[in-house]
Amino acid sequence: MNATPPVSGAPGARPHDRAGSRRDEPGAADAPAAAGTFEGLGLPEELLRTMTGLGVTEPFPIQAATLPEALAGRDVLGRAQTGSGKTLAFGLPMLVRTAGQRAEAKRPLALVLVPTRELAQQVGLALEPYAKVLGLRMATLVGGLSMGRQAAALKEGAEVVIATPGRLTDLVGRRDCHLDRVRTAVLDEADQMCDMGFLPQVTEILDHVPPGGQRLLFSATLDRNVERLVAGYLAEPVTVSVDHAKAAVTTMEHHVLHVHGADRFAVATEIAARDGRVLMFLGTKAAVDTFTRHLRDNGIRASALHSGKSQPQRSHTLDQFKRGDVTVLVATNVAARGIHVDELDLVVNVEAPTDAKDYLHRGGRTARAGESGKVVTLVTHGQRQDVAKLMSAAGIRPTVTQVRSGEAELTxxxxxxRPAGAKPEQTGRRPFRGLGAQPKKENRKAAEARKAAEARRAAQVRKSR
Known part of the structure; x- marks a missing residue:
């Protein structure tokens, strides 16, 4: 097979022989503690200056462990939880090894595959200043936005493409994107892509990428489907684990609050009325919309985020939450990956997830990059056994507390x-019919007025972008 040549800007880069001899480290090795600085890890001076200007001076363990190997062209298998610094761990070497080259129209040189639109945009924003200083063009390819504009960006030439599997498959099928020049392919959050049913698309995409290049795969867990990707597409990778497969962030507190079924949404409403932002998770789009309306009725600045929203709406909602214009973001699992919000110290599972990995990724929205945070799960009597099993599977030993709305322990x-903006008859203690309640049927005039208002808001969002 062909070997990847050293790339300009990668000091000490050596060829990566995908048919080479066995490595000495076949198993997963724990990453060492982070080095003091990025100097000495093999990054070019222009990147180091940019990083210093952005305040990025101390590498996280996953970065310290993988950067030298990835810069040298070796395949890397990294196991790390969300918020551990994976983006720079794969992004910096990918950019450095691509620097100095120019992509032809529709033929990118490096590819990052991610499971969600939000994560794709987050990765793009994180890598943009480093790509700029190295003279690299990037394109983000995701559903929910104009395919025509994305095809035009590819036609103009983009060295680096960040994409979700579905949109990239569509563009490849339309012959708007060809992957025959890709030398570095990255899979970020590989387990989530498999869980979401993207494995066939991922393997099809990787089959379009020519052999002999570099593969970097990062995942929180290494289950059967991820192992299939590793076996099929990585050549004797350097394997690094920065935490155990079930590990929780050490700066994160986990609380299980036992509540009465009839009191659960009163408890959740009072939590939502706290000072500061909070991210709340429920299981379905309908539940998210219903509970968000309930919070707004109680005078709480809440907004909903789920796959039923258009991409401009989702981006606008996240921007509002990050600025603090919205203090409560109510979401489905669509936000459990790829959403980075600084200083978010509380995540609440109003409805407990059914899977341990979902729990970990919901909780990973807080306590990021060494910050502290809490994950709170509201559990009714009939759910206690199932949630206890979930916590055990996640490797979590939560603090369990019985609470009621209005109690000091909950505070x-x-x-x-209690919500300060609610009307007297709309306090956090007032009865809430629950998420299964059917909304009151609108008459035709009211429905038309509501739809017109929603259309105006959508137009304002598009105009603001």
């Missing part, structure tokens, strides 16, 4: 308080 743990 101590979460900062909960």
């Amino acid at each position: 101590r743990i979460t900062g909960a308080r």
Whole structure:
């Protein structure tokens, strides 16, 4: 097979022989503690200056462990939880090894595959300043946005493409993108892509990428489907683990709050009324919309995020949450990966997830990059056994507390308080019919007025972008 040649800007880069001899480290090795600085890890000076200007000076363990190997062209298999610094761990070597080359129209040189639109955009924003200083063009290819504009960006030439599997498959099928020049292919959050049913598309995409290049795969867990990708597409990778497969972030507190079924949404409403932002998870789009309306009725600045929203709406909602214009983001699992919000110290599972990995990724929205945070799960009597099994599978030993709305213990743990903006008949203690309640049927005039208002808001969002 062909070997990847050394690339300009990668000091000490050596060819990567995908048919080479066995490595000495076949198993997963724990990453060492982070080095003091990025100097000495093989990055070019222009990148180091940019990183210093952005305040990025101390590498996280996954970065310190993988950067030298990835810069040298070796395949890397990294196991790391969300928020551990994976983006720069794969992004910097990918950019450095691509620097100095120019992509032809529709033929990118490096590819990053991610499971969600939000994660694709986050990766693009994180890598943009480094790509710019190295003179590289990037294109983000995701559903929910104009395919025509994305095809035009590819035609103009983009060295690096960040994409979700579905949109990239569509563009390849339309012959708007050819992968025959890709030398570095990255799979980020590989387990999530498999869980979401993208494995056939991922393997089809990787089959279009020519052999002999570099593969970097990062995943929180290494289950059967991920192992299939590793066996089929990585050549004797350097394997690094920065934490155990079930590990929780050490700066994260986990609380299980036992609540009465009839009191659960009153408890959640009081938590939502706390000072500061909070991210709340429910299981379905309908549940998210219903509970968001309930919070707004109680005077709480809440907004909904789920796959039923258009991409401009989702981006606008996230921007509002990051700025603090919205203090409560109510979401389905669409936000459990790829959403980075600084100083978010509380995540609440109003409805507990059914899978341990979903729990870990929901919780990974807080306590990022060494910051502290809490994950709170509301559990009714009939759910206790299932949630206990889930916590055990996730490797979590939560603090369990029985609470009721209005109690001091609830305030101590979460900062909960009675909504200040609610009308007297709309307090956090007022009965809530629950997520299964059917909304009151609108008459035709009211429905038309509501749809017109939604259309105006959507137009304003598009105009603001």
